[in-house]
Amino acid sequence: MQGVDLPVDPAWLPDEAFRPIGTRRTLIRGSGPLVDTVHGEVAQACVRFGGSVSRDESPEPCDLVLELTGTDGGEAFTFQRGGGVTTVTASGGSGLLYGLFHVVRLGNAAFQGSSAPEEHRPASALRMLDHWDNVAVHPVMGQVERGYAGGSLFWADGRARGELLGRVRAYGRLLAACGINALAVNNVNVHEAEARLLTDRIGWVAEIADALRPYGIRTHLSVTFAAPMVLGGLPSADPLDAAVREWWAGASARVYEAIPDFGGFVVKADSEGQPGPFAYGRSHADGANMLAAALEPYGGTVHWRAFVYDHRQDWRDRTTDRARAAYDHFVPLDGQFAANAVLQVKHGPMDFQVREPVSPLIGAMPRTRLAVEVQATQEYTGQQRHVCWLGPMWSEVLRFRPDGVPVADLADAMVAVSNVGDDPFWTGHPLAQANLYTFGRLAWQPDADPGPILDEWIRLTFGSGPAAGLRAVLAGSWRTYEKYTAPLGVGWMVQPGHHYGPSVDGYEYSPWGTYHFADRDGIGVDRSVATGTGYAGQYAKAWAEVYESPDTCPDELLLFFHHVSYEHVLRSGKTVIQHIYDTHFEGMEEVEAAQRVWASLVDVVDAESHARVAERYEEQLRSAREWRDQVNSYFFRKSGVADAHGRRIH
Ligand code: GCV
Numbered sequence: 001m002q003g004v005d006l007p008v009d010p011a012w013l014p015d016e017a018f019r020p021i022g023t024r025r026t027l028i029r030g031s032g033p034l035v036d037t038v039h040g041e042v043a044q045a046c047v048r049f050g051g052s053v054s055r056d057e058s059p060e061p062c063d064l065v066l067e068l069t070g071t072d073g074g075e076a077f078t079f080q081r082g083g084g085v086t087t088v089t090a091s092g093g094s095g096l097l098y099g100l101f102h103v104v105r106l107g108n109a110a111f112q113g114s115s116a117p118e119e120h121r122p123a124s125a126l127r128m129l130d131h132w133d134n135v136a137v138h139p140v141m142g143q144v145e146r147g148y149a150g151g152s153l154f155w156a157d158g159r160a161r162g163e164l165l166g167r168v169r170a171y172g173r174l175l176a177a178c179g180i181n182a183l184a185v186n187n188v189n190v191h192e193a194e195a196r197l198l199t200d201r202i203g204w205v206a207e208i209a210d211a212l213r214p215y216g217i218r219t220h221l222s223v224t225f226a227a228p229m230v231l232g233g234l235p236s237a238d239p240l241d242a243a244v245r246e247w248w249a250g251a252s253a254r255v256y257e258a259i260p261d262f263g264g265f266v267v268k269a270d271s272e273g274q275p276g277p278f279a280y281g282r283s284h285a286d287g288a289n290m291l292a293a294a295l296e297p298y299g300g301t302v303h304w305r306a307f308v309y310d311h312r313q314d315w316r317d318r319t320t321d322r323a324r325a326a327y328d329h330f331v332p333l334d335g336q337f338a339a340n341a342v343l344q345v346k347h348g349p350m351d352f353q354v355r356e357p358v359s360p361l362i363g364a365m366p367r368t369r370l371a372v373e374v375q376a377t378q379e380y381t382g383q384q385r386h387v388c389w390l391g392p393m394w395s396e397v398l399r400f401r402p403d404g405v406p407v408a409d410l411a412d413a414m415v416a417v418s419n420v421g422d423d424p425f426w427t428g429h430p431l432a433q434a435n436l437y438t439f440g441r442l443a444w445q446p447d448a449d450p451g452p453i454l455d456e457w458i459r460l461t462f463g464s465g466p467a468a469g470l471r472a473v474l475a476g477s478w479r480t481y482e483k484y485t486a487p488l489g490v491g492w493m494v495q496p497g498h499h500y501g502p503s504v505d506g507y508e509y510s511p512w513g514t515y516h517f518a519d520r521d522g523i524g525v526d527r528s529v530a531t532g533t534g535y536a537g538q539y540a541k542a543w544a545e546v547y548e549s550p551d552t553c554p555d556e557l558l559l560f561f562h563h564v565s566y567e568h569v570l571r572s573g574k575t576v577i578q579h580i581y582d583t584h585f586e587g588m589e590e591v592e593a594a595q596r597v598w599a600s601l602v603d604v605v606d607a608e609s610h611a612r613v614a615e616r617y618e619e620q621l622r623s624a625r626e627w628r629d630q631v632n633s634y635f636f637r638k639s640g641v642a643d644a645h646g647r648r649i650h
Contacts, residue, residue, distance in 0.1 A: 005167050009425045009609070011174050011433050012460040013104070015048055020108045022049030027058040030068025034093025037214045038066055038100050063111060064103065068096050075181070076121035077102065082114045094181065094216040101177040105456060126301070126371070126413035127443035128182035128220070129175065130266060135186060136193035140497075145187050146377050148384035149421030149428035154185050158193050160204035164422065165211045171420065172215035178440025182218045188268035188305065190224035198223050198251055199231050206258040218263035220303070225267060225287060226275040227251065238280040239290035248294040256298045264300035265291050266344070271308050284308070284329065285336035292338035303371060303415070304337070306330050306345045306361060313513040321525070321533035322513030323349040327361045335367035342413055344371040347397045349535070350514070353380055353491035354482045357547070357557050360538035363402030363410050371413035372397070376435045380491075381481060383500050384419065384428040386620040387594065388481040389474040391438040391450030398446040403540035408446030414439075429616050430609045433461065434474055451475065465604035473594040480594070484587025484624045487580045489560030490516045490524065493631065501623055502630040516559065520638055522566055523576070524559035536561055566639040580635050581643045584628040591624045
């Protein structure tokens with residue numbers, strides 16, 4: 001099918017969402033490429049629904065005025081309604097585009113009543129998606145690392161997918177409609193085929209940038225720290241070596257020749273086998289600042305990932321704690337990073353488990369710019385075969401106050417690992433679109449309640465018919481997933497490598513630093529200062545004290561912070577072992593109930609989406625049963641404690 005694209009799901013921008021605009025008269029004032037995009041959107045809606053659109057002057061009174069009032073490129077807009085006219089003003093083209101999508105979201109309500117001017121502006125200037133897409137198919141990870149939505153939108157078998165550029169543009173449109181403004185086009189694990197995107201294959205990246213630009217999205221690239229050696233033939237990649245710095249300066253200049261509004265580099269260094277500054281006895285600030293210097297003349301940014309830990313640990317050694325690693329490596333470097341370097345920190349200290357505390361690194365580096373990284377692609381949360389809406393988890397992270405100030409206010413940027421591929425539904429599981437949408441909306445307004453965001457997504461995507469049912473299957477799905485998989489903050493009980501399905505001891509004797517330490521008496525990792533790894537002490541005093549004792553530690557994180565006996569009584573009043581049994585039975589029952597709700601929506605959801613989700617529910621149910629029975633059986637066999645309710649445990 002090379003050269004031909006296939007129809008894709010309209011997601012949260014179905015034609016119908018534009019009816020309220022398309023049936024009215026709109027005036028657009030201002031000029032520039034993004035104003036042209038706004039005009040194009042309105043004009044298409046008018047063709048469909050019979051309204052009209054004028055540029056700059058209108059012969060007749062208008063219902064909607066979209067006006068660019070400046071040239072500062074800003075993203076804020078003002079919405080107002082009075083005298084029968086709805087007005088959006090913005091001093092930048094992106095702001096006008098976001099204002100248009102705001103009107104789309106409001107629907108008819110945007111044209112009713114009157115409202116005083118409301119200013120809308122994003123909490124952070126950078127709201128980014130990182131694609132872990134490989135250019136060449138990786139022998140283990142495939143085309144998209146941790147991708148559950150088909151192939152890559154950008155790459156196939158070592159080449160750029162020019163035939164999908166129309167779809168890339170449509171993707172940019174969807175992203176703009178939920179507030180995302182940056183995208184990294186390749187995996188942070190950079191192999192040779194990806195490395196060359198920086199040099200002789202930059203033209204491929206430029207084509208993607210051209211497709212995304214009309215929707216205000218800047219393109220970024222993941223680069224290998226070893227590029228001067230791998231691509232430039234230099235003997236070293238030492239960040240303090242003049243020749244190396246010169247190489248990066250030249251490479252950056254050529255990137256900006258091809259893509260003048262290029263966003264910058266994303267770097268995974270000294271992490272899981274990727275090269276980095278440690279090889280030269282240099283710090284991560286040295287490494288990041290070298291790239292920052294190369295990008296600085298052009299206004300680019302380096303996103304330097306803090307996911308640095310020892311992945312060749314000895315499981316016998318209980319003193320080394322992977323959870324500590326990012327804080328231990330980076331806190332001493334606070335204040336040393338360049339102004340255009342952003343430290344990109346995963347939201348938890350481990351790796352996107354279904355439940356983790358907020359990373360203690362967040363808030364611990366007040367003189368360093370921070371990006372908080374979440375994972376929309378559902379690596380450990382059901383791989384887009386299970387329904388798992390992550391809005392509540394991300395919102396909990398953003399509302400957490402490490403030391404008085406919420407994470408939302410500490411973050412300079414929000415980043416999500418994308419869950420999108422070339423699947424016609426974009427995300428494999430149609431309901432996983434809700435995660436992408438919610439990420440964008442939370443990145444724009446991190447203190448927003450995720451519930452109304454979910455409602456908004458449902459209404460835009462499916463209309464009001466199935467709204468109650470969709471809410472029922474999605475709203476609690478993260479907690480349901482947590483119940484039948486990972487109790488009380490214990491993680492990693494997944495099948496090694498691909499990370500799908502249960503394997504309680506799958507990572508227990510591995511070098512990855514990912515243990516639960518279950519024995520016949522108890523389970524959990526002692527991360528207290530008094531008797532454990534000391535990790536709890538990485539938090540500011542108030543949280544350090546809460547996490548230090550099993551008596552004050554929140555139940556949902558108990559096993560993350562403490563090793564306790566199976567008979568330990570939780571704050572909920574249940575024992576740990578009974579909690580494990582109960583949640584696993586409940587979780588499975590909740591999936592069965594959700595499946596029934598989904599079945600009842602057959603006449604109010606489009607047939608393709610309904611069938612795809614119904615098929616995935618079969619798999620979710622099978623997998624949840626497996627999780628329930630393996631986890632319960634394992635802990636019954638270890639502990640010898642019977643279920644208080646006499647249910648069957650194998
Ligand atoms: C891109 C985890 C994932 C890896 C991923 C890594 C990272 O370890 O399993 O696939 O690599 O996180 O975030 O760099």
